[in-house]
Amino acid sequence: MPGNQKRSDMTLSLKKYYPSYPAYQDSGVAWIGKIPEGWKTKKMKYIGQISLGKMLQNENTGTDHLRPYLRAQNILWERVDVSDVRDMWFSPDELQKHRIRKNDLLVSEGGEVGRTALWDESVKECFVQNSINRISLFKDHEAKYVLYQFEAFGKGKIFESIVNQVSIAHLTRDKLKEISFILPEHNVQQAIASYLDSKTALIDQIITRKHRLIELLQEKRAAIINQAVTRGLNTAVEMKLINVAWLEEIPKRWSVQKLKHVAKAIVGFAFNSDDYIHDGIPLIRIGNIRPDGTIAIEDAKRLPLHYLDTYRFVRVDRGALLMAMTGATIGKVGKYLFEQPGLLNQRVCKFLPVSIDERYLRYILKSDRYFEYIKLIGFGGAQPNISDAQLLDYFVAIPPLTEQQEIASNLDSKTALIDQAIQKIEDSIACLTEFRSSLISHVVTGKVKVA
Numbered sequence: 001m002p003g004n005q006k007r008s009d010m011t012l013s014l015k016k017y018y019p020s021y022p023a024y025q026d027s028g029v030a031w032i033g034k035i036p037e038g039w040k041t042k043k044m045k046y047i048g049q050i051s052l053g054k055m056l057q058n059e060n061t062g063t064d065h066l067r068p069y070l071r072a073q074n075i076l077w078e079r080v081d082v083s084d085v086r087d088m089w090f091s092p093d094e095l096q097k098h099r100i101r102k103n104d105l106l107v108s109e110g111g112e113v114g115r116t117a118l119w120d121e122s123v124k125e126c127f128v129q130n131s132i133n134r135i136s137l138f139k140d141h142e143a144k145y146v147l148y149q150f151e152a153f154g155k156g157k158i159f160e161s162i163v164n165q166v167s168i169a170h171l172t173r174d175k176l177k178e179i180s181f182i183l184p185e186h187n188v189q190q191a192i193a194s195y196l197d198s199k200t201a202l203i204d205q206i207i208t209r210k211h212r213l214i215e216l217l218q219e220k221r222a223a224i225i226n227q228a229v230t231r232g233l234n235t236a237v238e239m240k241l242i243n244v245a246w247l248e249e250i251p252k253r254w255s256v257q258k259l260k261h262v263a264k265a266i267v268g269f270a271f272n273s274d275d276y277i278h279d280g281i282p283l284i285r286i287g288n289i290r291p292d293g294t295i296a297i298e299d300a301k302r303l304p305l306h307y308l309d310t311y312r313f314v315r316v317d318r319g320a321l322l323m324a325m326t327g328a329t330i331g332k333v334g335k336y337l338f339e340q341p342g343l344l345n346q347r348v349c350k351f352l353p354v355s356i357d358e359r360y361l362r363y364i365l366k367s368d369r370y371f372e373y374i375k376l377i378g379f380g381g382a383q384p385n386i387s388d389a390q391l392l393d394y395f396v397a398i399p400p401l402t403e404q405q406e407i408a409s410n411l412d413s414k415t416a417l418i419d420q421a422i423q424k425i426e427d428s429i430a431c432l433t434e435f436r437s438s439l440i441s442h443v444v445t446g447k448v449k450v451a
Contacts, residue, residue: 014438018448029180031158036446039184045177047146048105048137052173053128054098057089064089068123070100072108072115072131077151080106080117090127098127098134103143105135107150107176113169114159116150118143133173140186144193145444149181152441182445191451192443203436210425210432217425221418222368228407229364230397246369250397259364260392262356267325267388268344269314276301281308284316284336285345286324293366295322295334303343314344321351321362323391330384331374333365349388357401359408364396 021036029041044050054069068085075081090098100106100119108115109131119126128134137143153159162179163169183189231239232251239249242256250256271283280302282288288300308315316322320336326347336342344350353361364370373394378386399407442448 013435014442014448018442018450021446021449024446027180027182031161032180032182032445035182036184036449039182039446041180042183043177044135044179044181046138047141047181047183048135050173050177051097051134051136052109053130053132053134054088054090054094055130060089061091064091065095066090067095067125067127069098069127069129070106070132071129072111075106075108075115075117075132077115077154078117078147080119080122082122085123085126088129095127100126100128100134101136103137105137105143105147105150107133107135107171109133109172110170112154113163113171114150114154116147116154118147133171133176141183142186142189142193144197145189146181148193148196148440149444151437152444153179155437156441184446188451195450196440196443199439200436203432207429207432210429214422214425217418217422221415224414224418225363225367225411226369228411229360229367230369232399232403233407233410244395246373247395247397251399253403254397254399256395257398258392259394259396260389261354262396262398263354263361263392264352265323265349265388265391266314266344266352268346268348268350269311270346271303271311271343273301275303275307277304278302280304282338282340282342283345284322284342284348286327286329286347289322289324289329289332289334289348291329291332293332293334295336295338297338297340297342300342307343308341311343314350316342316344316350319358321358321365323349323351323365325349325387325391326378326383326385328384330378330386331371333362335362349391356398357404357408359412360404363408363411370394 023037024034025037025039027033027035027041032041035041057064060066066087067090069088069090070080070085073081074085100121102119102121104119106117106119106128135146137146159171159179160169163171163175184192230247230250232254234251238252240252241249244256247256268284276283281304282297282300283303284295284297284300288296290296316336318336318339318341322334322336322344324330324332324347351361351365374386374391375384377390378384398404443450
């Protein structure tokens with residue numbers, strides 16, 4: 001469903017179950033429009049004290065103190081991620097100026113514009129870098145209510161329309177203090193915040209359970225693949241012991257061979273970025289292989305058409321099995337499903353079946369056991385890395401060709417059902433997430449009445 005239609009349907013749904021306020025008035029701010037009678041708008045400079053954090057300082061000038069500080073990366077919507085908090089030097093005066101107090105709002109200046117968290121003192125004494133605007137609210141302003149309004153404006157792209165995006169969008173202190181916010185009386189702010197706390201917590205619990213269900217389905221999918229490519233489909237078949245640690249035993253009619261004896265791995269070429277053109281043949285780089293195993297070429301770099309002949313040894317055709325050989329997505333397999341041929345960049349390889357069914361090979365490459373092997377070999381240095389020789393130096397269980405085809409067809413059917421179930425759950429999570437954002441927006445802007 002297109003985004004605008006989805007938001008329109010969500011609005012109708014909310015207005016069906018929630019009443020409006022008895023009367024509305026013009027807010028005096030064009031982009032805000034009408035607000036409930038009795039509510040007002042205020043610029044942020046009249047709501048709280050805004051201060052920008054400290055510029056990064058790596059050395060002690062003599063009287064400084066080493067203290068933890070937050071970066072923009074620590075700021076998530078509504079909360080702070082304190083799993084990676086670093087230290088820097090602060091002077092005695094800066095310790096007073098930049099210390100975060102409980103219920104301060106922390107607003108990311110760049111990145112996702114306006115991303116805001118509420119500080120809960122999860123780190124006893126903490127400070128902020130100059131990529132964060134800290135807001136200490138004045139009396140009679142409810143921090144959680146203002147936080148929810150930041151979220152409504154941020155996810156509603158209000159901040160993006162306000163900031164200068166000639167280069168990188170930044171919500172600076174000067175811009176932030178001039179933005180108008182919608183404010184009812186303090187007791188109404190408190191009631192709204194309490195209501196949204198309750199409702200969003202419930203939605204978050206449901207989403208968490210759905211994510212866990214996806215994890216269980218993915219585990220089931222992996223188990224089905226591992227079982228099929230190591231023991232086959234017939235659980236009653238006679239087995240034989242083998243001298244390979246991660247296989248232990250296989251069906252009696254099967255053989256064990258290294259992957260290099262049944263398939264090849266062709267590594268991509270280090271193309272020069274000076275050769276990139278606006279419209280041409282897609283160059284498949286590591287970033288084009290997504291974590292979910294799909295391959296995307298919408299944002300692919302492009303090379304001249306005649307490169308398909310010049311570099312035919314790294315040509316990628318429809319159906320090719322590709323794998324990332326380094327970085328965060330190492331070991332991820334994708335199938336190239338585009339009619340237009342592509343070219344393979346360095347640190348990406350394509351697998352070619354020699355004496356093995358292509359679909360059966362794909363399931364071996366996507367099995368957890370093969371990925372565990374890649375992690376064992378590749379995760380040793382600062383960045384995960386594996387060679388084509390190492391990728392092929394792996395023992396695989398090989399059934400007769402007709403059985404490979406039978407196993408692949410069986411897995412196609414079973415994994416498709418699981419993938420469909422996962423997609424339905426992901427769709428429901430997307431709807432819940434959209435509903436959560438829409439509920440917050442409608443409540444804090446007075447479009448519906450909950451308190």
